[in-house]
Amino acid sequence: MDKRTFFLKAMAAEEYRRRAWVISAFSQTRENPEAWKADPYPWRIVQTPAAHFFVDPEKGTDRNRELTAIDDAKAGEPPFTFREPIDLKVAEVPNLHRDVRTTYGNTLFNFLVLVYPFGDRVEFQLGRVSAAQLEEHVLKRTIDEPEASADSDAKRPARVTGPAAKGLEAPLYTSEYVKFSNAMFQLTAFTQLCVPAVTRKTMQAAPGILELRNRLLEQNRDHLDDPAVVAGIMKELVKYDKEYLKGDEGANFLITKKSWDVVRTRLFSMMGMEAGFGDLTRADLVKTSLAEGWDISKFPAMNDTLRAGSYKRGAETALGGELVKWLLRVSANLGVTQEDCGARLGLEMTVDEDNIYKLPGSSVVTSGGHEKIDSEEAARKYLGKKIMLRSPMFCTLAKTDYCSVCAGTRLSLNPTALSVAISDYGSTFMGLSLGAMHGKVLETAKMDYSKAIT
Ligand SMILES: [Zn+2]
Numbered sequence: 001m002d003k004r005t006f007f008l009k010a011m012a013a014e015e016y017r018r019r020a021w022v023i024s025a026f027s028q029t030r031e032n033p034e035a036w037k038a039d040p041y042p043w044r045i046v047q048t049p050a051a052h053f054f055v056d057p058e059k060g061t062d063r064n065r066e067l068t069a070i071d072d073a074k075a076g077e078p079p080f081t082f083r084e085p086i087d088l089k090v091a092e093v094p095n096l097h098r099d100v101r102t103t104y105g106n107t108l109f110n111f112l113v114l115v116y117p118f119g120d121r122v123e124f125q126l127g128r129v130s131a132a133q134l135e136e137h138v139l140k141r142t143i144d145e146p147e148a149s150a151d152s153d154a155k156r157p158a159r160v161t162g163p164a165a166k167g168l169e170a171p172l173y174t175s176e177y178v179k180f181s182n183a184m185f186q187l188t189a190f191t192q193l194c195v196p197a198v199t200r201k202t203m204q205a206a207p208g209i210l211e212l213r214n215r216l217l218e219q220n221r222d223h224l225d226d227p228a229v230v231a232g233i234m235k236e237l238v239k240y241d242k243e244y245l246k247g248d249e250g251a252n253f254l255i256t257k258k259s260w261d262v263v264r265t266r267l268f269s270m271m272g273m274e275a276g277f278g279d280l281t282r283a284d285l286v287k288t289s290l291a292e293g294w295d296i297s298k299f300p301a302m303n304d305t306l307r308a309g310s311y312k313r314g315a316e317t318a319l320g321g322e323l324v325k326w327l328l329r330v331s332a333n334l335g336v337t338q339e340d341c342g343a344r345l346g347l348e349m350t351v352d353e354d355n356i357y358k359l360p361g362s363s364v365v366t367s368g369g370h371e372k373i374d375s376e377e378a379a380r381k382y383l384g385k386k387i388m389l390r391s392p393m394f395c396t397l398a399k400t401d402y403c404s405v406c407a408g409t410r411l412s413l414n415p416t417a418l419s420v421a422i423s424d425y426g427s428t429f430m431g432l433s434l435g436a437m438h439g440k441v442l443e444t445a446k447m448d449y450s451k452a453i454t
Contacts, residue, residue: 006054007080007104008092010043014056016112019189026105026193027078040065045079080104082194094120102126105194107279112186118181121170121453132186138180143171161226199250205268205291207246213237213270215307224285228234230273231442234261237269261441266290273442276304283442311435320430324423331419334400336412341396341403344368346388354451356383361409363390369403 001009008023015021023029024045036046042057046067053067061065066262073079082105089099093105093107094115106126114122115133122138146159160171223229245251254260257299265272269284284301288294294302346365349355361380363370365388374380394407404412411421 001056001070003066003070003079004086006043006070007086007107010054011093011107011111011115013043014116015043016108017116017186018171019186020188022108023193025080026082026108026190028076036067037065045070047075047079049075050199051075065341068311073082082108093124095122096124098159100124100126109187111182113183116183118400119177121166121168123168135184138172138177141170142177145174171359174218195253196249199248201245201248202250202254205289206241209237209240209269209291212240212288213287227273227283227442228444231444234270234442236263237265239267239326241265251445257441261443271295271298271302274301274305275308275310276301285303300359317430318431320426320428320433322426323429324426327423327426328419331422334418334422336404336407336415336418337397337401338404340370340405341399343390343394343396343406345394346390347393348386348388350386351379351382351384353383356380358389363405363408364388366388372405372409374409 010016010021010025017040021041024047029045029047031047036055037046040055042055044055046053046055052070052073054070055065056068057065059068070079082103083106085101086104086107087099088096088107090096092375093110095110095118104335109129114125118138125134159165164170169275213233216236217224220229220233241264242251242260245254246281254264267290269289271288271290273283274286275283284298286295286298286301344365349358351359356376356379359373359382360376361373361375363372364382371388373382390406390408392402392406392411395402397403397406402411402418404415407418414420
């Protein structure tokens with residue numbers, strides 16, 4: 001049997017759910033030659049020095065399984081590799097709607113993460129997939145589990161049937177979302193197969209990067225107290241480093257900004273601005289990398305950073321936690337009432353692509369009262385316009401209550417749970433201090449001052 005046919009048959013039999021199968025498909029394994037006989041599950045791959053075989057469920061009997069060769073898989077190499085191309089036709093993968101050329105790795109991903117939980121209802125994903133975006137798409141379509149029987153909780157929806165239950169618009173259910181999450185976590189079992197972190201190149205500095213650093217420091221020697229200049233130098237160094245690792249297997253592991261801008265930079269090119277207990281606008285420049293050893297003349301600055309990353313951060317985290325508690329208590333009695341306070345004021349804002357997400361669920365002050373915006377489409381007609389958005393800040397209700405118009409749809413859904421939303425400010429402070437330990441990146445960003453002050 002040719003390897004492509006074998007692979008698709010194994011996928012149809014859900015072998016992607018079996019970790020051992022995936023590992024034996026995408027790497028070289030060495031087992032006792034008789035090992036498969038103890039557990040001859042269908043499509044089990046049997047690698048031998050001469051050729052690759054599989055336990056053929058279409059031959060022999062349950063008691064006496066036989067092996068068939070995977071004809072075009074070379075012995076001495078893994079039967080499949082993640083980046084090996086494969087041409088897929090529509091009928092071969094349930095959620096595929098046009099013929100595509102992709103890779104075996106991508107096909108495995110689609111079967112495991114999308115076909116397994118959702119069948120044909122979530123479109124086949126090509127190329128690099130963002131887990132967050134995929135989850136957002138799935139969550140948007142996920143609805144409560146339908147009623148199991150007639151006497152169950154009456155609030156639950158009935159199972160969608162007929163044409164509406166099929167296709168890319170059909171609802172997904174909570175139980176399927178759980179399967180999806182489990183499948184995503186299953187992927188972590190394969191990190192060693194497809195994203196090796198340790199390669200010859202990832203373990204060392206880019207040749208010539210120290211010379212580049214010295215040259216840049218020399219060119220800017222009169223401006224090294226300016227964080228923007230240092231940020232520019234850091235950017236150059238990261239660019240050089242990325243060029244060096246281009247195409248290396250290890251580069252697939254270094255996908256976060258932090259692994260380049262913080263980890264590799266500090267380790268191999270330049271420690272950079274050490275903020276210590278302050279912020280990065282007034283910092284001490286440490287010109288060497290950790291790999292070159294500590295620059296003892298910068299001992300105080302580096303120690304300050306260590307203290308800031310350990311004790312100070314712990315103390316600030318505690319402060320954030322205390323603020324959460326305090327906010328919960330002071331706001332415990334706040335509530336949302338169903339009426340409209342009729343406020344004629346609100347937050348003034350000019351709607352653009354960056355802040356339009358704030359509109360759905362809120363109301364805009366109009367000449368005659370207010371207009372509720374209940375969808376993203378409804379919000380789009382305000383793009384580019386200056387509006388006043390109703391906000392709890394301007395609610396005129398007496399005592400500690402807010403009206404449902406100022407509070408917006410989302411907060412009104414849980415009228416006595418305002419304190420949870422309010423205490424979130426404390427969580428933000430806590431997150432800032434928690435995040436600070438993991439190293440800050442010094443870089444410049446464009447700021448629109450008119451937006452920043454409104
Ligand atoms: Zn109000």
